[in-house]
Amino acid sequence: MHIPSSSSMMRLSLGLAVAVFAMGGTSRYLPTAPALVERGASTGECTRDSMTALVTEILDSMVAHNPYTLPMATSYVATENSHAAAVGMMTSWRTITKAGPPSLLAIDTTNCTAYFALDISEGNDAVQNVLRGRIAVVDQMITEMELFINRNRGDHGFSFSAEELPTNYAALMSPPANRTNPSRETLWELSQALFAVSSSFEVDVADDCQFTELGWRVIDPGPDGNGSTTPLGCNWPSSHPTDENARVALVIDEELGFVLTSGIVPGKVYGYGNVSAFIPNTMTDAQEAQQVWWTAKEAEGTMPLLYPTGSTGDTLEVLQYYNGELQAMQINVYLSGPNMTSVWL
Helix, strand or coil: CCCCCHHHHHHHHHCCCCCCCCCCCCCCCCCCCCCHHHCCCCCCCCCHHHHHHHHHHHHHHHHCCCHHHCCEEEEEEEEECCEECCHHHCCHHHHCCEECCCCEEEEECCCCEEEEEEEEECCCCCCEEEEEEEEEEECCEEEEEEEEEECCHHHHCCCCCCCCHHHHHHCCCCCCCCCCCCCHHHHHHHHHHHCCCCCCCCCCEEEEEEEEECCECCCCCCCCCCCCCCCCCCCCCCCCCCCCCCEEEEEEECCCCEEEEEEEEEEEEEEECCEEEEEECCCHHHHHHHHHHHHHHHHHCCCCCCCCEEEEEEEEEEEEEECCEEEEEEEEEEEECCCCCCCCC
């Protein structure tokens, strides 16, 4: 039987490297802005220091189990693990007991938005989880908050390592001092190309580009355990999942070269050895190959297998780009049921 190679399987099926047409840059829950570059248009201060302080305030309030100290706008939009909730009803403020400084922090002082990611504790310091968040600020008030807590590999679809996350992300927060930073327009084009059906934007990948999924430098041993033992590198495939409603350039950090993009990706979760793997529906070759493997293993009857099950991946993907090359790709997914969409669309 034909089983996809470790590199093609992970990069094409799990590598949700995709992006697409903007939602116009505005939230339908907020006053309409003329363009995405004015998403967080603010008459108040919006600096790296002020946004860093606000993210710290959010994390401190979680540890204190008190969201009511936060400067929330009179009308705000907030989600946790893809569903809407008032911050006072969110699990993060009930369970998180330790949350240090973000391991990754991207700040957009033009749009007044930020993205952060870090390992957290929810009462058991021996078991770390991953918190990811995006905020938008207008006049120093939080108008949008999008949070995800991934607690194990099944939340993402294959990958997860809260333990490796701090070390892997630290390198990205300290890029070379002599780098050539991209323009805001270049980062915008990169974000648009990610989930696009077609794009003329050409992406060169650095030789040492860091590829991670939920903090983990992914190693794919294959469903039979005889695949690669080497972490996968970055890849910019011509064939990839697409999303015509992808949210483009949610955060553009021109200083560190980060850009954040979100897409909704339908797919299936397949039994994959003694674990499971999420494969997007657009990755038909990978799905068909895994179905062949699954059918053969089911016939053997030698191991329990998860039945192929429809799912939807809600992604927040981080790219880092400078010196004219892609330097890092972070694929961060939270899975939900089939045929789902996003509150943010």
